[in-house]
Amino acid sequence: MSLEQLGQQDKDILIDGVWSGAEERAEVRHPYEGAVVGSVPLVGADRVTEAIEAADAAVDASSLSAYDRYELLTAAADRVEDRLEEIAQIVTSEEGKPITEARNEVDRTAQTLRLSAEEAKRQFGEYVPMDPQKGMARDHCFTQREPLGVVAAITPFNFPIMLMAHKVGPALAAGNAVVGKPATDTPLSSIALFECLDEAAAEVGAPDGLINVVTGSGSTVGDVFLDHDAVEAISFTGSTAVGKYLADNSGMKEITLELGGNDPTIVWHDTDLESAAEQVVGGACSNGGQVCNSVERVLVEESIEDEFIEEVVDAAADITVGNPHNEDTDLGAMVTDDEFESTVELFEETLEQGARVEYGGNYGGDLGDRVFEPTVLSDVTPDMPAATEEVFGPVIPVIPVDSFEEAIEEANNTNYGLEAGLFTQDIDRAKQAADRIDAGGVNINTVSGFRTDHMPYGGFKDSGKGKEGIKYATKHFSREKLVGFHPG
Numbered sequence: 001m002s003l004e005q006l007g008q009q010d011k012d013i014l015i016d017g018v019w020s021g022a023e024e025r026a027e028v029r030h031p032y033e034g035a036v037v038g039s040v041p042l043v044g045a046d047r048v049t050e051a052i053e054a055a056d057a058a059v060d061a062s063s064l065s066a067y068d069r070y071e072l073l074t075a076a077a078d079r080v081e082d083r084l085e086e087i088a089q090i091v092t093s094e095e096g097k098p099i100t101e102a103r104n105e106v107d108r109t110a111q112t113l114r115l116s117a118e119e120a121k122r123q124f125g126e127y128v129p130m131d132p133q134k135g136m137a138r139d140h141c142f143t144q145r146e147p148l149g150v151v152a153a154i155t156p157f158n159f160p161i162m163l164m165a166h167k168v169g170p171a172l173a174a175g176n177a178v179v180g181k182p183a184t185d186t187p188l189s190s191i192a193l194f195e196c197l198d199e200a201a202a203e204v205g206a207p208d209g210l211i212n213v214v215t216g217s218g219s220t221v222g223d224v225f226l227d228h229d230a231v232e233a234i235s236f237t238g239s240t241a242v243g244k245y246l247a248d249n250s251g252m253k254e255i256t257l258e259l260g261g262n263d264p265t266i267v268w269h270d271t272d273l274e275s276a277a278e279q280v281v282g283g284a285c286s287n288g289g290q291v292c293n294s295v296e297r298v299l300v301e302e303s304i305e306d307e308f309i310e311e312v313v314d315a316a317a318d319i320t321v322g323n324p325h326n327e328d329t330d331l332g333a334m335v336t337d338d339e340f341e342s343t344v345e346l347f348e349e350t351l352e353q354g355a356r357v358e359y360g361g362n363y364g365g366d367l368g369d370r371v372f373e374p375t376v377l378s379d380v381t382p383d384m385p386a387a388t389e390e391v392f393g394p395v396i397p398v399i400p401v402d403s404f405e406e407a408i409e410e411a412n413n414t415n416y417g418l419e420a421g422l423f424t425q426d427i428d429r430a431k432q433a434a435d436r437i438d439a440g441g442v443n444i445n446t447v448s449g450f451r452t453d454h455m456p457y458g459g460f461k462d463s464g465k466g467k468e469g470i471k472y473a474t475k476h477f478s479r480e481k482l483v484g485f486h487p488g
């Protein structure tokens, strides 16, 4: 499907079963081509309040059984799969990632909905025997799981459809109503997900208002979510600054925060350097490096530094940069001028402080306005900007370390703690890293950026709070009630 066939994507918002626009609209631009590819309404606080109240009424009115919720989520997954190519082209058009990555994202979205559908059937409580307590042999208790009510889902630009599914799938599986708020730069594919969910909801007879999506300024929408008592949970993926603001102001609401990262990957001598280098480059360049758990810092054992850099340069040279709609493109354009400029700034500052370009280093100009080449840096010290900051671009700073102790210290030398990677064949070293790296996930023999949709996923320190992953998020979006039976 070509861009022309896709056509202009002017999407609306969904409140209480009705799709509608607004007087003010925000344009969505193609990151590589610069053209306007669509638009979405920019709504004010009143429409967000309307969506929350519709959702609140729908939870009360909903009599969907677990099986109905399974059917709803399965029907939505079917629709996402039927529209896979169309939605993937939308993802590439609004976000700039290569079409092959966009297809993978849409496929994972459908799988996330299927996993959520299965989880809807597993919302069990437990029998709690009372006889361990003296004189209570005739009493019985059990627990049951109930939905929280209204779950608000706020997502960032970089995986515009999948990250919304990570929240909405589990929230619906647990029996909640949802109000989604996608990123304003990349809202189109997320709204396509809500179109699929809306049709599926009608098919199973869900009440209007169970599924809503609004678009608008993050702070306007976010403040209404924070202030409205009917919002029982906020699930946020995005920057640490906004996450902290939400955490500070969310009072008694449940909150999940999936935030930034500055993930280390350690490469030790006892590993296949060619394979490690390929994975490092893949992990740093996927989605143009605009990934929370991408390879941000490579800590390499000093004795193999030169050999490893050669392998990384070879692997980086295999990356094809260009129009993200081309089938052979590995690296497209960065989402906005701001993201592009921030990468340029951190890269140039790091060079000024003495780092050396081993490969790449070109950006903009003939490559395309927001295109940044895969870039391998050596002579990087841990205090340089490319090492201390989350660089949301394809920059690979290689930092030598002369002992494993130093590698662990450097891995932890950050306020973030999302994920980490370690390449080694030594099981003791692997276990040490697992025990001592202060991050939500430690991946042995692969890079930091490992995530599947069902595994528990979430960072420590400034990288977040709470876990995603279908089972874990579904549990988080429900509450446990104790029911007691007594002899009377």
Ligand code: NAD
Binding pocket: 154, 155, 156, 157, 158, 159, 181, 182, 183, 184, 217, 218, 219, 220, 221, 222, 223, 237, 238, 239, 240, 242, 243, 245, 246, 257, 258, 259, 260, 261, 291, 292, 293, 390, 418, 459, 463, 464
């Ligand atoms: P961002 O924080 O700027 O925006 C994220 C979302 O929050 C958007 O929808 C935005 O409109 C909204 N928002 C902005 N201000 C708000 C406010 N005051 N209240 C409520 N919502 C508000 O993030 P971004 O630039 O879109 O995304 C990049 C960041 O997201 C990076 O730091 C990246 O590491 C992080 N991220 C984390 C994960 C993870 O799973 N840990 C995944 C993807 C991205």
